[in-house]
Amino acid sequence: MSIQLGKIGYLNVLPIYHPLESGLITNDFQIQSGPPAALNNLMDDGKLDISAASSIEYARHPEKYYLVPNIAIGSRGPVQSVLLLSRYPVEELQEKTILVSSQTHTSAALLSVLQNELWKIETGYTTGNATATLEKGERPDAILAIGDEALNLRFHPDYPHRIDLGEAWRELTGLPFIFGVWIVQRESWEASKKTLMDAVSKLIEAKDWGVKNIQQMCTLAANESCLSDKEMCSYFNGLVYDLAKDEIDGLTLFYSHLKKNGLINAIPELHFIP
Incomplete structure (x- = not known):
């Protein structure tokens, strides 16, 4: 077999x-x-x-x-490859829209938990390919990027606010x-x-x-x-x-x-x- x-x-x-x-x-x-x-x-x-x-x-x-x-x-703090890349400080994302990678289920759910439990904000969501979107010249308010794409985009100059979801989870819970x-x-x-x-x-x-x-x-x-x-x-x-x-x-x-x-x-x- x-x-x-x-x-x-x-x-x-x-x-x-x-x-x-x-x-x-x-x-x-x-x-x-x-x-x-x-x-x-x-x-x-x-x-x-x-x-x-x-x-x-x-x-x-x-x-x-x-x-x-x-x-x-997983991670015991910063994971580096699951990032919320934002044009604004996270507390200013209230009622703005986040582009979420279509490749993820868990990270999208974690983002929702962190918004509700840690940051106390509500946002809209769209799903798509972050790299392709940026290459077309579009600039979403924020992007949830995962995996190799997150590693490649983490220092994008148009997204000065980088929130590592692994570290945010540790801030919320103290756990991996x-x-x-x-x-x-x-x-x-x-x-x-x-x-x-x-x-x-x-x-x-x-x-x-x-x-x-x-x-x-x-x-x-x-x-x-x-x-x-x-x-x-x-x-x-x-x-x-x-x-x-x-x-x-x-x-x-x-x-x-x-x-x-x-x-x-x-x-x-x-x-x-x-």
């Missing part, structure tokens, strides 16, 4: 997927890459066995998935924020438990290798980016790839805020693979 594995198409998961894609860790994965929103849809449609997914995807359909333990993508988790289809698990367990072990082995060799990953990622080795290492060093107690506490609290703000119907229990 070939395992269909989803991969977020951003540099921040390079430490996890490079060992698999380069053959450093032998595996039988068929890897499909895409933005978080696309992977969420593929998992929801049952087209992937295991995938990185937005943390909100698990909350929306907990009956469909098991969480993979000991692996996530988990943007993405790895989930397994329950149907796939029931059909092929041993194969899926072996696959999960390979995935976690790859994460451990990547974290142990993070300096090498920085250099490799910088070669594919406009960032220098030093900037890329600063970025990677701010990320967390584990799902330990503090990260689980942060994830659970995020789900509580989603429920409070009407973004999910119920707070899900966290069910890890048996």
